[in-house]
Amino acid sequence: MNTPTLLLDGLPVPFSAGQTIMEAATAAGVFIPHLCHHPDFKPQGSCKLCTVKANGRYVSACTMPAKDGMEVENDSPDLNDKRRTLLQMLFVEGNHFCPSCEKSGDCLLQALAYELEMLTAHFAQFYPDRPVDASHPDVLLDFNRCILCELCVRASRDVDRKNVFALSGRGIGKHLIVNAESGRLADTGFSLADKAAHVCPVGVILAKRQGFLQPIGQRRYDRQPIAMQFASLPGSGGNGPEA
Amino acid sequence: MMANADFPLESASPIAGGVRRVALDPLSRVEGHGKVTLLLDDAGHVWQARLHIVEFRGFEKFIQGRPYWEVPVMVQRLCGICPVSHHLAAAKALDHVVGADELPPTAEKLRRLMHAGQILQSHALHFFHLSSPDLLFGFASDAARRNIVGIAAAHPEVARQGVLLRRFGQEIIRLTAGKRVHGTGAIPGGVNRALSPAERADLLAGIEQIIAWSRQAVQLVKRLHAADPELYDHFGTCRSSLLSIVGAGGVLDFYDGRLRARDADGRVLADAVHARDYAGLISEEVKSWSYMKFPFLSAIGPREGWYKVGPLARVQNCEAIATPMAEAERREFIAHGCGRIVHAPLAYHWARMIEMLHAAEAIEDLLHDDELSGSELRSSGARHHEGVGVIEAPRGTLIHHYRVGDDDLVTMCNLIVSTTHNNQPMNEAVRRVAQRYIDGQELTEGLLNHIEVAIRCFDPCLSCATHALGRMPLVIELLDASGRLVGRLAGAPDALSSGGGS
Numbered sequence: 072m073n074t075p076t077l078l079l080d081g082l083p084v085p086f087s088a089g090q091t092i093m094e095a096a097t098a099a100g101v102f103i104p105h106l107c108h109h110p111d112f113k114p115q116g117s118c119k120l121c122t123v124k125a126n127g128r129y130v131s132a133c134t135m136p137a138k139d140g141m142e143v144e145n146d147s148p149d150l151n152d153k154r155r156t157l158l159q160m161l162f163v164e165g166n167h168f169c170p171s172c173e174k175s176g177d178c179l180l181q182a183l184a185y186e187l188e189m190l191t192a193h194f195a196q197f198y199p200d201r202p203v204d205a206s207h208p209d210v211l212l213d214f215n216r217c218i219l220c221e222l223c224v225r226a227s228r229d230v231d232r233k234n235v236f237a238l239s240g241r242g243i244g245k246h247l248i249v250n251a252e253s254g255r256l257a258d259t260g261f262s263l264a265d266k267a268a269h270v271c272p273v274g275v276i277l278a279k280r281q282g283f284l285q286p287i288g289q290r291r292y293d294r295q296p297i298a299m300q301f302a303s304l305p306g307s308g309g310n311g312p313e314a
Numbered sequence: 315m316m317a318n319a320d321f322p323l324e325s326a327s328p329i330a331g332g333v334r335r336v337a338l339d340p341l342s343r344v345e346g347h348g349k350v351t352l353l354l355d356d357a358g359h360v361w362q363a364r365l366h367i368v369e370f371r372g373f374e375k376f377i378q379g380r381p382y383w384e385v386p387v388m389v390q391r392l393c394g395i396c397p398v399s400h401h402l403a404a405a406k407a408l409d410h411v412v413g414a415d416e417l418p419p420t421a422e423k424l425r426r427l428m429h430a431g432q433i434l435q436s437h438a439l440h441f442f443h444l445s446s447p448d449l450l451f452g453f454a455s456d457a458a459r460r461n462i463v464g465i466a467a468a469h470p471e472v473a474r475q476g477v478l479l480r481r482f483g484q485e486i487i488r489l490t491a492g493k494r495v496h497g498t499g500a501i502p503g504g505v506n507r508a509l510s511p512a513e514r515a516d517l518l519a520g521i522e523q524i525i526a527w528s529r530q531a532v533q534l535v536k537r538l539h540a541a542d543p544e545l546y547d548h549f550g551t552c553r554s555s556l557l558s559i560v561g562a563g564g565v566l567d568f569y570d571g572r573l574r575a576r577d578a579d580g581r582v583l584a585d586a587v588h589a590r591d592y593a594g595l596i597s598e599e600v601k602s603w604s605y606m607k608f609p610f611l612s613a614i615g616p617r618e619g620w621y622k623v624g625p626l627a628r629v630q631n632c633e634a635i636a637t638p639m640a641e642a643e644r645r646e647f648i649a650h651g652c653g654r655i656v657h658a659p660l661a662y663h664w665a666r667m668i669e670m671l672h673a674a675e676a677i678e679d680l681l682h683d684d685e686l687s688g689s690e691l692r693s694s695g696a697r698h699h700e701g702v703g704v705i706e707a708p709r710g711t712l713i714h715h716y717r718v719g720d721d722d723l724v725t726m727c728n729l730i731v732s733t734t735h736n737n738q739p740m741n742e743a744v745r746r747v748a749q750r751y752i753d754g755q756e757l758t759e760g761l762l763n764h765i766e767v768a769i770r771c772f773d774p775c776l777s778c779a780t781h782a783l784g785r786m787p788l789v790i791e792l793l794d795a796s797g798r799l800v801g802r803l804a805g806a807p808d809a810l811s812s813g814g815g816s
């Protein structure tokens with residue numbers, strides 16, 4: 072029997088039935104930019120960073136099943152321009168201040184900005200006012216950096232079975248909330264041991280008092296650009312910090 | 315509006331007799347700014363001179379509500395020239411919050427090394443890049459060459475040594491802080507990385523040359539003083555008290571110690587004051603015409619209690635310097651005062667170069683210490699809700715004070731930076747220089763540069779108060795009594811551009 076194969080930027084990539092384009096690419100060591108995708112969770116296709124062109128149509132690589140003979144365009148100027156614009160919008164919607172952010176070097180958003188050569192924010196900053204939640208003894212929530220990927224929502228609901236997080240509001244008013252009457256993390260069953268405490272790709276859900284213990288320069292994306300990490304570790308395809 | 319006799323208000327209606335107002339205003343407002351206003355009467359006599367510094371206090375607010383462990387990294391944005399001083403002052407304040415009242419020796423020595431690197435690079439920048447053009451070419455010399463590029467052409471060896479001294483300091487910062495600018499080396503309770511024996515060996519290979527050049531720099535300043543004692547001893551000279559921290563045993567110490575204040579004659583007014591008691595030692599006065607506060611020694615009061623900080627204060631506040639070459643130079647400096655305190659602003663440069671020599675010698679001593687490569691990097695203990703950190707930044711005493719809640723967020727932040735301490739002495743120096751040199755003269759760029767020279771003795775750029783990046787470009791505007799613009803002069807070009815700004 073023939074292994075089904077798609078063509079990714081002209082490169083034949085075999086896959087097994089049921090895999091998405093993202094999964095097939097990751098297994099082959101090819102990086103497709105993504106934010107809301109994580110190999111441990113059901114894809115939800117919301118951030119659109121993974122947009123590729125499959126047989127001439129824009130689709131989300133993380134949700135689109137791979138098909139035999141499919142021609143997929145990934146690393147092209149057109150797609151990378153669109154992705155860069157999406158990143159720029161994410162940067163201005165929140166308060167992303169990399170020089171003093173403790174997640175710097177371990178942050179997927181920052182790593183993608185480097186990868187896609189985002190040199191400026193381009194759009195005007197929104198400077199939203201988002202107070203932090205420091206009520207929990209072990210975990211700080213800094214909503215300033217939330218990109219609404221819902222990984223914490225999925226992890227808390229599907230793995231931890233605690234349903235601590237949810238998105239609320241619509242459009243530009245959409246934001247992450249904590250499921251407690253008070254709205255405070257301390258009033259939930261959340262624990263630092265939860266899966267949801269370790270999936271945030273940016274610097275929202277943070278173990279307290281750990282901030283700069285690991286020197287800048289020795290962090291995950293300091294060591295090697297993200298795309299190269301996929302090439303050297305085919306199959307890993309992580310999103311967020313190495314546990 | 316009320317205007318007291320000493321400081322008539324800037325906004326007061328034109329003063330009888332026809333007063334012209336001359337304002338020196340910076341070209342670049344984006345990076346914070348200072349302005350000098352000279353009030354002249356019809357005869358061209360200086361009526362009043364004032365330095366206005368728009369101090370950016372937004373940081374204190376910004377830091378409130380942030381987690382404490384972020385603060386030492388965040389506060390580095392306060393200054394383009396000495397970010398490491400803020401980094402360390404914040405870490406020292408927060409050491410107390412995390413109960414680390416004694417750091418492991420490795421951590422303390424790495425921080426001392428980082429700070430000595432900072433003193434070296436900042437003093438080199440301040441003297442060679444920003445001040446030596448005035449001193450070597452003359453205050454009113456051709457503005458086009460009065461910069462480090464001009465120095466490189468006329469005195470290539472001086473320029474080269476300045477650049478390499480600074481680079482060496484920056485290299486120490488890179489290795490101890492993780493990055494050349496905005497590193498993360500100091501964390502509350504210690505440091506996050508030690509130096510490897512190989513890194514120490516690399517630095518040691520260059521230190522002898524650095525010490526030799528630092529010695530030559532002291533000789534250069536001494537020659538300048540000897541060549542024109544009238545100028546160097548009297549330019550902008552104003553008597554005041556002195557304030558700095560002094561290390562254990564009364565030695566010069568940039569990193570740690572207790573606060574000491576002397577009066578203008580050198581008598582000790584206060585000694586061994588713990589950093590946490592700073593608020594009892596100094597108060598801050600607000601004046602209607604300036605955004606920046608005017609600190610003074612509470613015991614003496616606002617009129618007489620203002621003081622100088624920085625190299626000139628430190629070198630005369632201590633009883634000794636712990637490294638031999640710098641100590642010999644300190645003795646010579648003290649001898650120059652003939653038993654009196656030296657108050658001349660231009661002597662700041664002399665004291666500064668003595669300090670640079672001490673930093674270089676201290677770096678060598680530290681690099682030989684195997685504890686720099688130790689593995690115990692942090693300590694902690696019982697939490698406190700408050701912490702004060704004091705450090706001698708290149709330009710003077712720097713105080714960081716925080717309160718932190720049980721939830722780890724900062725609830726209060728108060729910073730007193732060197733520029734603020736020196737606010738009144740800088741005003742006095744500007745006034746004296748204006749009266750001596752500008753009075754009755756037709757305004758020229760060279761004359762107005764005299765005022766910049768006076769400010770630059772203390773502070774190259776006013777940057778820690780305004781968060782500017784080492785720039786002090788000034789524009790001069792001449793206004794007549796009715797407020798009409800009758801003349802305009804573009805001031806010094808960007809002095810740092812060729813110096814490889816941070």
Ligand code: SF4
Nearest residue numbers: 217218220221223271
């Ligand atoms: S907190 Fe982190 S994981 Fe959760 S939605 Fe925001 S960015 Fe995603």
Ligand code: FES
Nearest residue numbers: 105118119121133
């Ligand atoms: S990664 Fe596919 S839409 Fe976010």
